[in-house]
Amino acid sequence: MAQVRQLLQVGGPLLGRGLANAGGASTATAAKKNHKRWQSSSISAGDYDLVVVGGGIVGAASAREILLRHPSLKVAILEKEPKLAFHQSGHNSGVIHAGIYYKPGTLKARLCVEGLHLAYKYLDDHKIPYKKSGKLIVATDEKEVKLLEDLQQRGIANKVPDLKMIEGDAIREIEPFCKGIKALHSPHTGIVDWALVTEHYGEDFKHAGGRIYLDYNVTKFSETKEGSADYPVTIHGSRPGQIVRTKNVLTCGGLQSDLLAEKTGCPKDPRIVPFRGEYLLLSKEKQHMVKGNIYPVPDPRFPFLGVHFTPRMDGSIWLGPNAVLALKREGYTWGDINLFELFDALRYPGFMKMASKYIGFGLSEMSKSAFINLQIKALQKYIPDITEYDIQRGPAGVRAQAMDLQGNLVDDFVFDRGVGSGALAKRVLHCRNAPSPGATSSLAIAKMIADKIEGEFSIGK
DSSP states (O other): OOOEEEEEOOOOTTTTOSOOOOSOOOOOHHHHHHHHHHOOOSSOOEEEEEEEEOOSHHHHHHHHHHHHHOTTSOEEEEOSSSSTTOSGGGSSOOEEOOOOSSOTTSHHHHHHHHHHHHHHHHHHHTTOOEEOOOEEEEEOSHHHHHHHHHHHHHHHHTTOTTOEEEETHHHHHHOTTOOOSEEEEETTOEEEOHHHHHHHHHHHHHHTTOEEEOSOOEEEEEEOOSSOSSOOEEEEESSTTOEEEEEEEEEOOGGGHHHHHHTTTOOSOSEEEEEEEEEEEEOGGGGGGOOSEEEEOOOTTSSSOOOEEEEOTTSOEEEEOOOEEOSSTTOOSTTOOOHHHHHHHHTOHHHHHHHHHTHHHHHHHHHHHHOGGGGHHHHHTTOTTOOGGGEEEEEEEEEEEEEOTTSOBOOSEEEEEOOSSSHHHHSEEEEEEOOSSTTTTHHHHHHHHHHHHHHHHTTTO
């Protein structure tokens, strides 16, 4: 059966290159306290005007925005894990991006720059710690200089604040140990703990009257039986008695987004193929060599960004990441294996086409995962004084990469819903893909999704 689907085009060859969802961002003590406060019993959770499935940063921000606009609504968040931001939103590089890479005029570019300003205001208003550590995108040869100049024009067109091309002594003034011919300097790129930010979104939502149900793994959507006129959709959880009735549903499932969409009759594609990003840690003795974010010039031949230097709020320095196929959707190590999920990814036609196109790149990334010393050469390209004795294995995270049947990485927002006259077609909207940098753009994305929810479900009219 045909599907009513909307693909908001924000294309461009350099979009989405960073494997941002790699890490192990520490979750604040507040998260542990909120776990008990937010946890609801496994019995029927009640009836709602809107239920948001997924407690990552996009789901939490969207639920917050909708309830702030319409405080009389009964809204709930269902999250399958024991706390918010458990996966991508809590396992990322922690960077506040400025919007340099994205094709001018696209939705993705606009949302990133808007999100940057909204994020800093929110962090200031809520006294959430962050650092404007800045960022250098460094060209080390003349070929990269040309690509860097193209990036500068993109950044200017996107109205990235105070973006400047520098060289020579100006590079060394910002990063004394960094080697490069020219560099783009973005002083407003920053770092923050996005898991902590998500927890604050949850607090805002709760204080506005929303309910958050943790440990609620959605297994089924069904049309409510008799007496269903007011709450036509029933959401079933994996535990006995977990039942919620609602008028409308928004899913923001991240690594599970395509599986959630299938539960209401949507097609498999675009498929979520999980890629793990593994970081290295720089030794404490060499941490002084990195002041801010140091990024490479993106190579248009490859789908991911490549090695970069990322300072963290705790003072550590992350190096990387690589990009390898995760052996399960939430697989943070080579030992995390789910044969069903692995087979599902390997047999997807889009993955097979992508793998054949980038087989050399993929084998190289796997080798770097097995032998971390193979990454030294790439690191020394920017900071020559780093040696194999200065690195060790660090945290990792998994990126929910949406992929189409042709093997293309989907960098657009994808919303999906079924067709027909039933409640599952008319009352359930799936956000199947919210492309990187989703954390930076989260408040801007939330505004867009809230607008869409108001239109799709006639809320506030």
